[in-house]
Amino acid sequence: MIQPVQPKSSEKEDDEDKSPAYSKQIIGRVMSAVLDGTLRQIGALYGLPSQVYEQAKIAKEIAQDLDVIAFCRRKTSQNQGDIHYALAVRLRATGAVDVLLPDANDWIPYTQAGIAVGKIFAQARRDRQENKKRLQSKIKLSGTELVQFVARVVTKHLDRPTIVLIEAEGWRNGRGEDNDGKIWPQLQNENLLAKRNVLNFCHVPGNTxxxxxxxxxxxxxxxxxxxRTGKETPQYITNREAWNEDCPxxxxxxxxxxxxxxxPELLHYFSIGRLPKTQKAQDEMPIPELYKLGFQEDKYGANIPFKHQQMVEMVPFFVHPDFQxxxxxKALCRVPHYLRCSPAWSMGNIILPYPxxxxxxxxxxxxxxxxxxxQI
Incomplete structure (x- = not known):
């Protein structure tokens, strides 16, 4: 665990019980860490995703067979591993979780994927130590390799009704990488509306x-x-009354x-997580009630951490005619919206959808x- 777990200070007399007591915040953090370290390692859920999809108003005959595939990318600096790696995770309606790696042709169970990724990273480390480049390229994918991976998955690896999730950040452009810096420019705001009914892979070798x-x-x-998440999405005041009347x-x-x-041609759906059980009362001093504002030395609150639940933007495109x-x-968007609830994070919501x-x-x-x- 990155942060220490410390009991609350005790002022009891010597003859009283001195069993350590912990705050609600620490108990919640420990609980989430334990769940995250057990359930997430095997991709376990408490029930069937198909029931969640039906609750999202997906028709039952589709919900019972629906796959949700998420593309996941991670890029780190040189002193944090120097990688640019991606993979796809598939959540089936039965709760089964599978992974497709960029250099693989078949899905493998999530429980085996950790071993496979570990072997790739271990070999890349050996190659670096020996100044070889044979496998190092496997963990430093180019922009072209990333978009080829996306195109291959969506055109060749969908065998059931599927919703595909992909972040805008990191996938829409490559910042000077090969192929003129292009990864998937269709994800850019100026292109998404005009190209909402096609998948534009004209620049992708093997698809064009x-x-x-x-x-x-x-x-x-x-x-x-x-x-889209983080700085790319607007944050919020929960109701107009609080804004107009300057109340907490x-x-x-x-x-x-x-x-x-x-x-109307391009629905923008905004998902906001629930209030975490471990968050202190918002009007409790010195915790300020206003978002990103406070009473510390920085009067504009720029250095105060943003602890409120984030707003996540979801924009569907290339929508099947039956869902237009x-x-x-809205039913399509509710699927990733509801998947922000994870059994491995019981005290609040995860930011990204579960897969x-x-x-x-x-x-x-x-x-x-x-x-x-x-250090995260």
Missing amino acids: CEYKRDNKQLQNLLAVIRI ARDFQHLSGFYDKST TEEAL MHLGQKLIEDHLCILGVNL
């Missing part, structure tokens, strides 16, 4: 075309959902979803094999 919605290779693809603001007590109708109504689009979270952590867990002491 635009896939249209009636392409038989993609009949199982219900939609691709672009995800409160986080949402439950996982909450909203959508923007100002661009407003209600059906994407699994993939990100799978890569992160094995960076230490490269000789990296990574």
Whole structure:
């Protein structure tokens, strides 16, 4: 565990019970760490994802067979492993979790994927020590290799109704890498609306075309959902009354979803997590009630950590004709929205949907094999 677990100071007399007592925040953090270290390692859930999909208003006959595939990418600096690696995680309606690695042709169970990634990282470390480049390229994928991976998965590895999740960050451009810095420019704001009904892989070696919605290779693809988080998404005040009357603001007590109708051709769905059970009362001094504002030396609050639940933006495109109504689009977005609840994080919500979270952590867990002491 990165942070120490310390009991609360005791002022009891010598003859009283001196068993250590822990704050609710520490108990919650320990509980989440234990669950994360056990359930996440095997990709376990408490129930069937198909039941979650039905709750999201996906038709039962589709929900019982629905796959959710998430593309997960991690790039680190030279002193943190110097990798640019990606993989795909598939969550089946039965709860089975599988992984597809960039240089593999078949899905493997999540429980085996950690071993496979560990071996790749271990061999890359040996190659670095021996100044070889034979396998080092496996953990430093180029922009072209990343988008080839995406194109291959969506055109050749979908055998059931599928929703594909991909982040905008890191996938829409490559910042000076090969292929003119392009990874998947369609994910950029200025291109997404105009190209919302095609998959534009014209720049991808081995594909070089635009896939249209009636392409038989993609009949199982219900939609691709672009995800944005962090600084790329707006943050929020929970209600207009708190804003207008300058009264204490409160986080949402439950996982909450909203959508923007100002661009009807391209639905923007916003997911906000529930208030964590371990968060202190927001009006408790010296904890400020206003977002990113406080009473410390920095009067503008720039150095105060943002502890409120993040807003995550979800934008579906290349949507199957059966899901192009407003209600059906919202149902598609509710799937990753509800998947922000994880059995391995019981005191609040994870930021990324569950299969994407699994993939990100799978890569992160094995960076230490490269000789990296990574502090998160």
